[in-house]
Amino acid sequence: MNCLLWFFYGLPIVHPNSTLVLTINGIGLVIEGAYIIIFIIYAAKNTRWKMLGVLAIEAAFMAAVVAGVLVGAHTHEKRSMIVGILCVIFGSIMYASPLTIMGKVIRTKSVEYMPFFLSLVNFLNGLCWTGYALIKFDIYITIPNALGTIFGLIQLILYFYYYKSTPKKGKNVELPTVLTKNTVTSGNVSVTVDK
Incomplete structure (x- = not known):
């Protein structure tokens, strides 16, 4: 829209x-x-x-x-x-729209749900369009993009403030356990053994 x-x-x-x-x-x-x-x-x-x-x-x-x-x-x-x-x-x-995520970052003290590059691009996009709008003296382009620049800058500040307190997820991969069944038959008795 x-x-x-x-x-x-x-x-x-x-x-x-x-x-x-x-x-x-x-x-x-x-x-x-x-x-x-x-x-x-x-x-x-x-x-x-x-x-x-x-x-x-x-x-x-x-x-x-x-x-x-x-x-x-x-x-x-x-x-x-x-x-x-x-x-x-x-x-x-x-x-x-990212303000809801910023609230979550402050509550959890974690930037896990706020991607850095999205925040950076949000800030740079607002900054570029604000510069363009000021050159053209277009108030309708200036207002939302100046707000975008401010919101993007706040996101970046929050990111750097809470980055160190964000728990790091390990890169360990847990392999699934595979069970094999061996059936040993002796006479009339059958025994299944899981390995």
Whole structure:
């Protein structure tokens, strides 16, 4: 949803001269679309139907946004403002989603559930887009990405603070025990021995 909204925001009919926003989010839509298709192919039947329901709701919401903006707002400024506000909301939600994991890190004093590289990329992504937004003076790109930079930095600080207290999992591999049975027969008596 976030990528769809940013793609719509970058279209010339909404916010002219946003080629970078349009291309990056267009590529993101293709990659995410491939991921969703693969997920739906291999998901269990119940999960597949739930995901298709969520996608239908998102498609209906996006269709309503597109129709409402194109019919109701007749200037680039109004279209940019409406779609920009939605982008700020959904972009902020995307960047804030790791906050639940950050709470778990503080409670458990372990970074086991917060991958370092995901936190690093979250921070760098927010930083790059904030820099871009400040160059272009685009408040709608600045707000969610500045929040993303702050949230990413907090994640990295938490990671380094709790990294040493995280219990290390051993790399020992426990092999399964295999029992073999030997049957010894003597006269009328049979005995089975487990080895």
